[in-house]
Amino acid sequence: MKDLFSPDLSARIGSLTLQNPIMPASGTFSEDLADVFDLDVLGAHVLKTIMHGTRAGNPTPRVCDMQSGMINAIGIPSKGIDYFRDDMLPYWAGFRSPLVVSISAHSMDEFARLCSEVSLPGVTAIEANISCPNIEADGNAFAMRPDTTHEVVTRLRAETDLPLWAKLTPNTGTPVEVAQAAEAAGADALVTANTMLGMSIDIDSRRPRLGNVMGGMSGPAIKPIALRMTYQCARACNIPVIGCGGISTLSDVLEFLIAGARAVQIGTATFQSPTVMARLITELQGWMVARGIASLDEIIGSIEAPEAGVFE
Numbered sequence: 001m002k003d004l005f006s007p008d009l010s011a012r013i014g015s016l017t018l019q020n021p022i023m024p025a026s027g028t029f030s031e032d033l034a035d036v037f038d039l040d041v042l043g044a045h046v047l048k049t050i051m052h053g054t055r056a057g058n059p060t061p062r063v064c065d066m067q068s069g070m071i072n073a074i075g076i077p078s079k080g081i082d083y084f085r086d087d088m089l090p091y092w093a094g095f096r097s098p099l100v101v102s103i104s105a106h107s108m109d110e111f112a113r114l115c116s117e118v119s120l121p122g123v124t125a126i127e128a129n130i131s132c133p134n135i136e137a138d139g140n141a142f143a144m145r146p147d148t149t150h151e152v153v154t155r156l157r158a159e160t161d162l163p164l165w166a167k168l169t170p171n172t173g174t175p176v177e178v179a180q181a182a183e184a185a186g187a188d189a190l191v192t193a194n195t196m197l198g199m200s201i202d203i204d205s206r207r208p209r210l211g212n213v214m215g216g217m218s219g220p221a222i223k224p225i226a227l228r229m230t231y232q233c234a235r236a237c238n239i240p241v242i243g244c245g246g247i248s249t250l251s252d253v254l255e256f257l258i259a260g261a262r263a264v265q266i267g268t269a270t271f272q273s274p275t276v277m278a279r280l281i282t283e284l285q286g287w288m289v290a291r292g293i294a295s296l297d298e299i300i301g302s303i304e305a306p307e308a309g310v311f312e
């Protein structure tokens with residue numbers, strides 16, 4: 001009998017080889033999803049960002065709808081490092097898919113300490129959410145500037161031997177310089193990107209729709225921004241880039257891979273369709289079979305773009 005063509009979906013992210021390039025975006029993935037699909041089909045499990053101490057999060061309302069997406073200002077409620085180690089880690093370490101722990105902090109010292117404390121057996125990689133406000137830099141996110149990015153990634157690098165992913169923000173005028181600063185400081189991969197800062201107003205009450213006034217836009221509306229950043233960073237850096245932002249269909253996944261992403265993260269789409277990640281893996285495999293594509297290497301970075309690519 002003739003062998004069925006079976007493409008290789010594995011995605012190489014530095015020293016890690018994931019079984020496929022589909023993984024959840026931090027903050028949009030929880031154990032409830034195990035009720036609707038086998039979580040071990042995923043390339044990796046990326047958890048909601050944890051911070052060191054216990055935190056309540058932002059005032060309500062914390063989410064609102066917008067055309068083609070949503071705005072959230074959850075504010076990273078956290079049960080702290082002890083809860084993560086004693087209650088969450090034993091559950092997540094029981095899966096075959098590698099565990100990526102997202103961490104954040106408002107100061108360099110707290111960030112570095114947390115990075116060291118989460119470098120535990122059962123954790124495969126650390127995703128540094130450097131897109132959250134830094135109180136030492138007047139509330140600007142670390143990843144808004146190359147210098148603060150370099151400083152914080154250097155501090156984190158010194159605290160862990162685990163693969164370190166830097167999750168960047170689209171809220172910067174210098175995405176390439178920020179990405180290169182993260183690479184120079186020792187990041188093993190980049191995640192492009194977090195939410196885009198936005199707001200919404202209820203015209204009857206004339207009040208902001210979010211308790212925090214401003215929040216992070218996600219979903220299809222931000223896809224072109226995240227895709228552009230993924231393309232820019234993949235061209236400018238030598239470390240792998242993981243695309244994230246507005247991905248909900250197979251063609252979205254393929255666009256990010258063609259732009260240079262080695263893997264992708266799915267966030268808001270899971271709220272609309274909890275099984276979307278499992279479906280995308282099956283669809284990607286089917287697409288490769290139909291075209292006789294043997295591995296992701298034939299797709300990743302295959303964009304045919306004019307060399308300049310400059311916007312004027």
Ligand SMILES: Cc1cc2nc3c(=O)[nH]c(=O)nc-3n(C[C@H](O)[C@H](O)[C@H](O)COP(=O)(O)O)c2cc1C
Nearest residue numbers: 025026027049129193194218219245246266267268
């Ligand atoms: C409700 C919600 C909570 C989120 N929480 C986090 C978080 O804790 N840490 C983080 O790095 N990103 C967080 N994000 C951002 C997502 O990980 C992702 O970067 C962003 O939503 C863009 O992807 P998407 O358009 O596929 O949702 C959150 C997004 C949403 C919608």
